[in-house]
Structure formats: C-alpha cells, structure tokens
Amino acid sequence: MNKSLRHTLTKKERLHRKKLIDKVFAQGESFHLYPFKVAWIKADFNTGYNAQFGISVSKKIFKKAVDRNLLKRRSREAYRLNKHILYNELNLQNKKIAFMLIYISKEILPFEVIESKIILILRRLSKLDEKST
RNA sequence: GAUGCAGACCGUUCUAUCGCUGUGCAUUUUUAAUGCAAAGAGGAAAGUCCGGGCAACAAAGAGCACCAUACUUCUUAACCGGAAGAUAUUCGAAAGAAUAUAGUAAUGUAAUAGAAAAUAACCGUCCCGUUCAAACGGGAUAAGGGUGGAAAGGUGGGGUAAGAGCCUACCAGUAUUGCAAGUGAUUGUAAUAGCUGUACAUCUUAUGGGUUGAAAGACCAUGUAUACCAACAUUUAAGAAUUGCUCGUUCGUUGUUGGGGGGUAGGUCGCUUGAGUCUUUUGGCAACAAAAGACCUAGAUAAAUGAUAGAACUUCUUUUUAUAAGUUGACAGAACCCGGCUUACAGGUCUGCUUCCUUU
RNA sequence: GACCCCGUAGUUUAAUGGAUAAAAUUCCGGAUUCCGGUUCCGGGGCUGUGGGUUCGAUUCCCGCCGGGGUCG
Numbered sequence: 001m002n003k004s005l006r007h008t009l010t011k012k013e014r015l016h017r018k019k020l021i022d023k024v025f026a027q028g029e030s031f032h033l034y035p036f037k038v039a040w041i042k043a044d045f046n047t048g049y050n051a052q053f054g055i056s057v058s059k060k061i062f063k064k065a066v067d068r069n070l071l072k073r074r075s076r077e078a079y080r081l082n083k084h085i086l087y088n089e090l091n092l093q094n095k096k097i098a099f100m101l102i103y104i105s106k107e108i109l110p111f112e113v114i115e116s117k118i119i120l121i122l123r124r125l126s127k128l129d130e131k132s133t
Numbered sequence: 134g135a136u137g138c139a140g141a142c143c144g145u146u147c148u149a150u151c152g153c154u155g156u157g158c159a160u161u162u163u164u165a166a167u168g169c170a171a172a173g174a175g176g177a178a179a180g181u182c183c184g185g186g187c188a189a190c191a192a193a194g195a196g197c198a199c200c201a202u203a204c205u206u207c208u209u210a211a212c213c214g215g216a217a218g219a220u221a222u223u224c225g226a227a228a229g230a231a232u233a234u235a236g237u238a239a240u241g242u243a244a245u246a247g248a249a250a251a252u253a254a255c256c257g258u259c260c261c262g263u264u265c266a267a268a269c270g271g272g273a274u275a276a277g278g279g280u281g282g283a284a285a286g287g288u289g290g291g292g293u294a295a296g297a298g299c300c301u302a303c304c305a306g307u308a309u310u311g312c313a314a315g316u317g318a319u320u321g322u323a324a325u326a327g328c329u330g331u332a333c334a335u336c337u338u339a340u341g342g343g344u345u346g347a348a349a350g351a352c353c354a355u356g357u358a359u360a361c362c363a364a365c366a367u368u369u370a371a372g373a374a375u376u377g378c379u380c381g382u383u384c385g386u387u388g389u390u391g392g393g394g395g396g397u398a399g400g401u402c403g404c405u406u407g408a409g410u411c412u413u414u415u416g417g418c419a420a421c422a423a424a425a426g427a428c429c430u431a432g433a434u435a436a437a438u439g440a441u442a443g444a445a446c447u448u449c450u451u452u453u454u455a456u457a458a459g460u461u462g463a464c465a466g467a468a469c470c471c472g473g474c475u476u477a478c479a480g481g482u483c484u485g486c487u488u489c490c491u492u493u
Numbered sequence: 494g495a496c497c498c499c500g501u502a503g504u505u506u507a508a509u510g511g512a513u514a515a516a517a518u519u520c521c522g523g524a525u526u527c528c529g530g531u532u533c534c535g536g537g538g539c540u541g542u543g544g545g546u547u548c549g550a551u552u553c554c555c556g557c558c559g560g561g562g563u564c565g
Contacts, residue, residue: 009152014435019398021435054435065179065466069439073153077440080152100435111440 009080015054015098024100033121035105035114036075040125043098050090052098053079061106071103071114078115082122089126099125 015021020043028041043052055075057068079101090097101121 011154056435066464069466072435073439077152081440 009076009083013049013052013083015052015100020052020098021054021100024098028099031124032104033117033124035103035107035109036117036121037102037104038099038121038125039102040097040099043096049087050096051083051086054100055103056100057103061104062108067108071108074111074114075101075103075118078111078118079122082115082119085119086122086126097125 015024023043024039024041028039030037030039032038055072057071059068062068062071
C-alpha cells in the first residue's frame, strides 16, 4: 500500500522545530488566499515525507483558546484528507517544502468552506513550486 | 398544587468509518515502521486574588522600618479560606440575605451652610452700670432660633434674677462591680457612677511575613569566550555587595599557576502515587476528623483529546393535537501539583424551609 | 506559564477627599478677510465598568472589562 494514499498525519509531517518555523517566516515567500495567508519555503529534511506544515491562529483575533483550537483542528483535518494532492505533485518533481498556514479571517468558518480553500491552496502550492524551479 | 429562599449535585449520550497523543505487548527490514490492547480536559481546566507543597540562592544574621491580618470558638499542612455562633444596621410579609465589628492612653481633620463642629454666647432671655428714652458697655445663661450627615441624652416636677443633670422620678445609652448562663464573644439581672454626639485618619497592641518562581532546577551531547573559584606574590583604599536604613559581615588592584565552563541550537529528567479518588462505618450542630476496604484515573511542547455520517436526548419554530418537518447544543480547553476565593454558565435533578390555595 | 503597569475632551497631559473637573491641541459653528491662513469668541465629557467606605470619590478599598510591558 502506498504511504502517501493513507490519510494519516504524524508528527513527522508537521512543523515542530522552532528554527525551521522562524526560517519560513524570515526567508520564505508568501501569498494570500482567504481565509488563509500561506508562507512557504524549499527546505531540506530527512523525514520520509515531502512536506511539513503548521497552522497558526492569532490570539489577537480569537481571544478564547476554545476558538483557536477549533480552527486549528478543522484546518488540520482538511489538510489530512487532501494532502495527497500536494504529495503527488511533489513526488513527481522530487521537491521538499515547508509551509505555514496563518488564519487571518475574523469569523469562525465551517469545515466545508475551510476544506475547499485548503484544496485550492494545495493546488496553488504545487504550481508555484513549478514556476520557481 | 403554586410561590419564593437556602443548600447539594449533574452539566449531552451511543454506534460506524477515518485520524491524533503518550503507554504496554507482538512482529519486521530493530536507528524506525506496522498491528493489537486499554486510556486520553473542567466545574470552573479561566482570572492569577490568597495560602501551601516543591526547587534554587547560606553574609538567607540582629534591630528598626515596611506590608498583611484583626468580634468569639473551632477547623486545617496553611490561609485575606471554611463552619458554628455574638452584637449593630439595612432590605424582605416570611423563610432568609447583605454589610460592619482589635484597643481608646494620646493627637489631628470635618469643605459649604450654620451663632457654634467641641474647654459653643451671633440673636434671644435675665441682672448691673451710663442714660429721659433709644442705644451703648460689663456680666450671667445652653430653655428657643433658617443650617447640617452629625447640635451637647429625652419627658414630667422641683429650683432660679433668667436658666441649666443644678437636684429628683421614669426612660434610653455608657462604664465599673456582684450574681446567673455560656469554652468564649456576649446575654440576663442587681447595684454604683450624672458618666452621655458622630465619622474618618494617625497612633497603640497582638500575630504572621527571607527572596525568587518549573522560563525554578538537575543531567547528557556539542564545545571553548575568559564569567567564577582557590593558592602565591603585589597593592592599602576610595569604594562595592548583602533588604529600605543602622549595626554586623563579605569582597577588593594586577600578575602567575591550577580548577572551571559563556553563548547558540537540541534532548532527557523535573512530570504526575497525591495533604489522591471512591464506598462504608464512627465522632461532631457543622466545617471537618478518624478507621476499614477497593482503585491507579491525561501528561502534550508551534502543544494530542478531532472530523464525517446516523440514532437518542434537549432548545426553539411551524403544522396539527400527538405526530411530522426544520432548527439549536451553556460557559468554556490541562501546561509542576494541591486547598480555597472570585468571575462566566443553556438546561436539569434532589433535599430542607417560608407564604398562599385546595382536599381529607 | 510567572510577574508588573496603565485607563480623564478626538489626542497629549493636569487636578490635596470639597463649588459647574483644568490646560494645550484637534474638530464644529461664528466674527475678521475679496478668498484662505493668522487672530478673537463660543460649543463639545457616563473621569473604563459595577459595588463599598464617606455627609461628599477622578482621588481611598474590592470585583470585573480593556490595553500595554518584562522574563527563554
């Protein structure tokens, strides 16, 4: 069974190193796609996966920890179910990227909306990667 | 049955599929992956307002200062917490609720208004003198007087030039003493003292307080600025540190030798068995305590505890009058751990009591 | 996570527990000017919020709300 077709999401696939996160924000490129801002960078790491991702929700916009958790969980779930779009492209190109999603909307959007936007973002990410190479 | 008051408790559930976190077991290509198993947010996890545990700092010492607390008895590891009471005031028809309460030896303040805000004479009343009188001057007097949050205990009688606790009867309060009740705050009662405004602050007394907080701290790997320590030689003195001050104590400038390890980015421990949870019994009005038995029940780190579908429960709406359709799911998310307090909260359950109505 | 500070006109700051809360500046209206500027006059406030102490609170005390900062 192909690893990339399973809907898993382990620690290896998430951004969890502070240094790499700082690098994404400091040196990476970014674009907006409502309700997210996406910052990404080509990176070199040895985890067996072609992408690492993280989600950020601002404390200034959402004061309550419950709201922030809800949005992060919805976003992560949407990524988990659709990440094969990105993985297939990256496998073909043999590239590795790290990226952060920053939630910039001021409303709590339902899961269906977030999922459709995440799919758009993943398609655009793979295309952008083509252009830059 | 309705109504309110007080207290205690619960605060969505189940199934399927796909996932996340650490743990145990098994397998493999043994650094890692896969499979299986049993677990995985709260009553407030929140605010960080108190109190502790735990850790580091031994020049963390003594005195003063400073801060906190302040009716009584109990409770506790501890507390600005809790329980049961005391006194006063306010709210309520009641059940009940809220707030305040160490001491008075001393000192200060009370704007405006008002004669006066505390060893009170502006008007008034009374007496005396000057004087025809009006008026003026000297005294006595707290019974009356626009105020004010607060006005010198209240009423009757005596007394007096006029008055006054000046004297007396009754009443209200205060203080002291005796007796009775209570562990005590205090209460009741009797006697004595003419002792009698209120609030706040300073002050006094008693008790407690070393400082910093898990980003504490320990270890591993990497690694090498010259932080720090010791010895010896040199220098003698200003100064620096320790808690705000004083005392006390310690350090001191440069060089050599030896020890030692800064910054950066990581990992492991700290980390979850604890003043633990549940049940029963006993003691106590209660907070709570004791005994016996059973149990192990989150441990993440850009940070897990989720998503989708269906069913039940619940909220609201419509149709209808017991069904159908749609809709809603309170406040809110562990970050070292406990005990409280405070604040937020859809809806529901139980217990005790108040008042009203009905039936017997 | 632990700790600290602040909140007064649109803005920046004042005000010892005591009269209708002060000043500068901005804004609005008016005067002056042919018009604008300058100048002059006038207007504009729930002292963040809810309680408490007090005769009286911007000030003192307590609880909330909002904003900001320090510590790797």
